[in-house]
Amino acid sequence: MDVMPKWAEVVLVPLISLLLAAILSALVILAIGEDPIAAVQLMVQGALGSTYGWGYTLYYATNFMFTGLAVAVAFHAKMFNIGGEGQAMLGGLGVALACLYFPWPHWSLALIAATVGAALFGAAWAAFPAYLQAKRGSHIVITTIMFNFIAAAVLNYMLVNVLRPEGSMDPATERFSPTVHLPTLHEILAPFGIQFSKAAPANFSLLVAIAACILVWALIWRTRLGYEIRAYGFSEPGARYAGISPTRIIMISMLISGGLAGLMAINNVMGEAERLVLNATEGAGFIGIAVALMGRSHPLGVFLAAILFGFLYQGGAELALWTSIPRELIVVIQALVILFTGALDNMVRMPLESLFLRYRKGRS
Amino acid sequence: MAMNDQTERQDTAAPAIELKGISKSFGPVQANKDISISVRPGTIHGIIGENGAGKSTLMSILYGFYKADRGEIFINGKKTEIPDSQAAIAAGIGMVFQHFKLVENFTVLENIILGAEDGGLLKPSLAKARKSLIELEREYGLNVDPDAVIQDIGVGKQQRVEILKALYRQAEVLILDEPTGVLTPAEADQLFRILGRLRDEGKTIILITHKLREIMDITDTVSVMRRGEMTATVKTSETSPEQLAELMVGRKVLLRVDKVPAKPGKPVLEIENLKVTDEKGVARLKGIDLTVRAGEILGIAGVAGNGQSELLEVLGGMRRGEGTIRLNGEPLALDGPNSDGRARRTQGVAHVPEDRQREGLIMDFHAWENVAFGYHLDASYRRGPFMDNTALRRDTEAKMKKFDVRPPDPWLTAKNFSGGNQQKIVVAREIERNPDLLLVGQPTRGVDIGAIEFIHNEIVALRDQGKAILLVSVELEEIFSLADRIAVMFDGHIMGERLPNETDEKELGMLMAGMSGEAA
Amino acid sequence: MDFLTIIQILDSTIRLATPLLLACLAGLFSERAGIFDIGLEGKMLAAAFFSAATAAITGSVWLGLLAGTLASMVLSALHGLASITFRGNQLISGVAINFLAAGMTVLIAQDWFQQGGRTPSLIGQGRFNAVTLPFADALADVPVLGPIYSELISGHSILVYLAFLCVPATWWLLFRTRFGLRLRAVGENPAAVDTAGISVIGMRYAAVAICGLLCGIAGAYLATALQAGFVKDMTAGRGYIALAALIFAKWRPWHAMFSCLLFGFLQAVALRYQNIHIGDFVIPVQAMDALPYILTVVILAGFVGKAIPPRAGGEPYVKER
Secondary structure, X not given: OOOOOHHHHHHHHHHHHHHHHHHHHHHHHHHOOOOHHHHHHHHHHHHHOOHHHHHHHHHHHHHHHHHHHHHHHHHHOOOOOOOHHHHHHHHHHHHHHHHHOOOOOOHHHHHHHHHHHHHHHHHHHHHHHHHHHHHHOOOHHHHHHHHHHHHHHHXXXXXXXXXXXXXXXXXXXXXXXXXXXXXXXXXXXXXXXXXXXXOOOOXXXXXXXXXXXXXXXXXXXXXXXXXXXXXXXXXXXHHXXXXXXXXXXXXXXXXXXXXXXXXXHHHHHHHHHOOOEOOXXXXXXXXXXXXXXXXXXXXXXXHHHHHHHHHHHHHHXXXXXXXXXXXXXXXXXXXXXXXXXXXOHHHHHHXXXXXXXXXXXXXX | OHHHHHHHHHHXXXXXXXXXXXXXXXXXXXXXXXXXXXXXXXXXXXXXXXXXXXXXXXXXXXXXXXXXXXXXXXXXXXXXXXXOHHHHHHOXXXXXXXXXXXXXXXXXXXXXXXXXXXXXXXXXXXXXXXXXXXXXXXXXXXXXXXXXXXXHOOHHHHHHXXXXXXXXXXOOXXXXXXXXXXXOHHHHHHHHHHHHHHHHOOXXXXXXXXXHHHHHHHOOEEEEEEOOEEEEEEEHHHOOHHHHHHHHHOOOOXXXXXXXXXXXXXXXXXXEEEEEEOOXXXXXXXXXEEEEEOOEEEEEEOXXXXXXXXXXXXXXXXXXXXXXXXXOOEEOOOOOHHHXXXXXXXXXXXXXXXOHHHHHOOOOOEHHHHHOOXXXXXXXXXXXXXXXXXXXXXXXXXXXXXXOOOOOOOOOEHHHOOHHHHHHHHHHHHHOOOOOEEEEEOOOOOOOHHHHHHHXXXXXXXXXXXXXXXXXXXXXXXHHHHOOEEEEEEOOEXXXXXXXXXXXXXXXXXXXXXXXXXXX | OOHHHHHHHHHHHHHHHHHHHHHHHHHHHHHHOOOOOOOHHHHHHHHHHHHHHHHHHHOOHHHHHHHHHXXXXXXXXXXXXXXXXXOOOHHHHHHHHHHHHHHHHHHHHHHHHXXXXXXXXXXHHHOOOEEOOOOHHHHOXXXXXXXXXXXXXXXXXXHHHHHHHHHHHHHHHHHHEHHHHHXXXXXXXXXXXXXXXXXXXXXXXXXXXXXXXHHHHHHHHHHHHHOOOOOOOOOOOHHHHHHHHHXXXXXXXXXHHHHHHHHHHHHHHHHHOOOEEEOOEEEOHHHHHHHHHHHHHHHHOOEOEOOOOOOOOOOOOOOOO
């Protein structure tokens, strides 16, 4: 029986979890001798106080939308894809190959090719764990973790031994041609007379990420495939009863998940760095977990949570710049969000449920 | 009479167990409401009630498995707190749960000493348990191999291990929750002999069941529960099955469905030499031959776990098999992509599965989503690349009205309906597809009486439209009241077919135990 | 490859296998009790930092060990709170703990030492130094057996010997004592334990506590014996390799030792050689780095026998209605 009304489920529970994470983070800041209120002010100022700050916040948020959606889609099929990081790394490889080896006349064509490349490579990297889960029952959590490490080794090998331009000591590809440069928010907004920071990295990929949010929403809640994915996620015996093939659902949802994680590369590799470097993903694949949990696996929730984490990321960078608080504070906040919205969900939920129960009894 | 003296003595002795004013809620559901009961020592006390009446909850409270919200427990006249199972064991209470609580990959001996070890090292504990096991065997005729691993022995033996566990802990009061659900009639009789012997040795037995026959056969006293309340406690010798049934459901019930004799037509489903092997490589169906004709209900009787589930699953496309199945003369695939549930549905097979909560419904889906479940790829629910949710909700409203689903709200999630209304949603979905063959598994398990009548009548109505129906039920009563023909399954074989008016429970019981009709 | 090189690689194998073994046995206790733990990595990392930091401040490696173990056990308690008391998702809890450790260690290290997220280098009594076994020097010159004894077996830190002693101890505890019987039972069928009058919660917390203790020793070994101080992310995936070794070992203590030695060997080889040349064919160093993970996937895929985890693993215990 549902004890809580739906609004409490989708709004109140995540908000309380977030609040708890925020309080603990504030205590951490206090403990290292800084002022949490000043820190928040600094973060807001740095991340949202200028178009430059917004540009970074939205740039990070774009990454997190892709990886958050990736985790969310897998969650709907009751799979925990921790492999977003590795899939995003491989996505970077796909983007690099698409951008380096074809003389694209215009960025839009390059973007299409890069999108396909990123999604294909990310999906391919998710395909192995998915196949092993579907056919051999290997636990997807462990295999995707392993594939993160293997991805790092593959990327390392490719950059050091294959893609590195001759004479360069830097394990990175050469710079992409200027024709594949994606328009930044500055360039997109200028025709509308809106002044946006030139230096900020937010770019056209943001629009792709928003489109991905809408497409994932339509997929999960409006299409027959989405119906099957959700049905399988809730009950595997039920799926078999309804003639939904578990193998097919595991494969398709993991391929979509991996593809979405891979797509992140059009933002960080093509949109920002314009070349592929080692550790380009910077843990965004893992932040996707926090984003999906926080957003309750709903694209709108993922969108909002991604912006929140974009804010935290940019704000955290500002903090590290101006105070003695290192960037790792963001990792701590991320951990606390995962902890409260994911693992300690019941700690928030149980008292709330008994509160609602008492309220309901009092009324009737 | 000696029996009378004994009864009088027991009447004056303090009750072995006395519960006063027990109440217990799970969230918004109240499972027990102000229940009081008194159990005399050295008797077998039955507790009867429908599924969900609160019997198991009450006994779990006595065993310290749940904590009561209110109420008191007296043992041998003394008020006792039972906060956990440890306290219950210390108070001399043992319980055999419906689903056994055994560690599958441990030996019998290890399971028996678990929680009742002597000291920190295992060796002396095991040696001591082995010795007392031999004594217990002698005393009560409960023989099992102490070194056998649980997953290798049958359910009957596993149940004995559970009883031995309780006796090893010196239980004076033994609670058994639906102990015969997984047993053949012969095994059940054996269990009842053991229970009789335990009573004669002075143990007190509490037997939870929903089967009237067991109550009448073995108990001294019986308490009846209905919707979380205790409605009556009577001496078994002074009551009748009809009276108990009425007390259970609160009004007179028709134990038989009104129906006209079947007019069987051409064969719809023909099964020849059907074999199924499960994931572990165990043969579940060992060559089944059956025919179901248009306009008849074929009932499959049998103890749970003898292949009935696998039969339904392979027919419903949830499982692969070997052999031949023909539907209206056309062979159905038993392997490959055309053997899944979707293919079966398009071929005209509908399926009300045995476990509606795990299979038949997605408990977190709205009612309208569940109405499409299995038929979600149907063209009528489709609009371009999307599902036509509006059409689906309209369809759901119509079905809910026709099948009297309460509350008739398509937006409610399945888990928020009662068992009976959940089953009505499943039955509505499957019957309204106008299938040639309807597979029905345990259609009234966990369903309230009102919905049982409704569902039974719908199944008979479908038969009267000339459809073929294959019914699997572990409730013999249900088989007798619905089936036009009865086939009995045992160990993956069909033991025989009978007509309901030419057989009785005793003969079917022999077949269910694997003894062929000729020997009976 | 000469005899001495082999001895050196094997010696290095033992050193590198030690943290894996401790973490693997830690995971064994937890998972045998039905609590999956992908947070081994984080617990080790926290222990590595607190042991090194305490040793650096107090100059006593034993106090460091104590502090490291405590830190690891605090994270274990958190995992227990999430997965036992609040019946949360054990995998998500493990992920959270890994990030919490990764972030907090650097944060505190920066606050305490201002050395870019590392501790000062440990010297003297701040480290676990090598223990020379009796007669090691005297027997060093005996052919074959001499070097094996004096180089390979002797000369490790006390924690190495402790780790290897933990193997028979774990076996004995699990299979010969009441505690072990109950612990295994709670990972297979917690309802059986509950109805037998034993606290499922208590057993699982005990298992998780032991897991924390062993992870703590593993982390302390990394920072105060294998290396001289803490650096950011110094566990470098060892927690995951230990998890892989645990699956490889099918949750059995002796097998755990052999699989950790195997993975330790792979690390030792990758550490010693960069690219390995076999004729004209070159195995790149990245392949060696990835090998433990690839092996684990192969094992998980069931190509080397099926690994069946404890039946109740990963499932929070809820009394059924």
